[in-house]
Amino acid sequence: MEIKTASDICTLNIKQIETIAADVRRARITLSHLADDLIDHICCEVESELGKGKSFEEAYRDIMQKAGRKRLNEIQEDTQFLIDKNYRIMKMTMKITGNVSLAMLGLATVMRLFHWPGANVVLVLGFIVLALIFFPAAIWANQRETKIRLTRSLHSLILVGGILLMAGVLFKVMHWPGAGIVMFSGWIIVILLFLPLLLYAKLMEAETGNQRLMAWSGIGGLMIAQMSTMFKTFHWPGANILMIVGAILLISIFLPVYTGVKLKETGRVTGSVIFVHLLAVYLVMLTFLLAINISEADNTVLFPERENPNEIVQANTELISRTHDLVLPGLP
């Protein structure tokens, strides 16, 4: 049986092929010859639709929508999942330990609030599962999906920095000695090594001015926000100013640009846009929580070990008035 494909009649020009190839590359398809497979396949389908009298844009959009439930990088994940046994194991480990550690941490928080015995054991176990099993497995799986060397060093940096930060928080919560130095080294790695390298990588792959602005404001904002958290934790001066600058960068520059760029790329609101917005809401809430007055009663529940919970109220009142003076000088 001879197959008569429409591609014999209509063929795409080089510019059109390049459009499709660029989209496949943007999806970071790096697995052996999968990119060639997909580019040729999509081109063939578009050519067949062109034969029916559609325009290139129309045909391309229709085909991507038809296959669209599975995005291109999901196809790569499916392939990786089928051919790589270790990858399968890691993904399963991630799913299980991710859920287990979250459940344990949540449980520990409740137990601690109600002063039930054993809260600390559950908390430490949850942290160990999260930091030493889930986190490395997640990074390992991501590593498998990429072949770029820069991304690999990024992965190892965030692995070390992340574990140190998580350990630091644990030490702090458990009142173990050395929390400060552990957290400090984690922050140094994240702020001075990981984020600048990430910024460099993002700037390298940025194609438009908006993408560059997105990288600068997003990663710059993150760096400043992280610094403000660090300053705040160590009670260094300037934390509040840093927090305001970081928040402004993230919320009023990065967020609109990011939403615009993503909308332009995909033509719809994607899951990652919703995720970033949720994250922003969370950040804003956290900042607000830091700034509002926590009632005395709440303080005795949340910080039972403090002798004088009113310290926090005083500190917060002071913080708010200083922030107020900074933002709106001269106003009551």
Add this chain to the structure above:
Amino acid sequence: MNKNNLIKGTLSPIILKLLSENKRMYGYEITRKVKEITDGKIELTFGAIYPVLHKLEKDGLVKTESAVANNRNRIYYSLTEKGKSTASERIAELKEFLEAMKIIINPGYNLRYQSI
């Protein structure tokens, strides 16, 4: 009934069968041919076939070669020696399975045989 779920398990025998009858095929050609043979009843998407093709390649059942066609790289798939013998095994398995399915979905078919 979700047709995609039914096709999923039979995908690799289908691909092996097509490759055993053609010297070499590229991905799009496979989907076109399946659509044509089945009168449009089975449409494979690229999201479905490439993971399977890569798995078959990893298992050493198919091999690939690249050629330039219409200004782009085209990857052709063909059976290896190991793939040829596996193909006939898998096709026989599928045939047996379909026969069994026929009996299950049509109970009358089975009963009439016994009553005669």
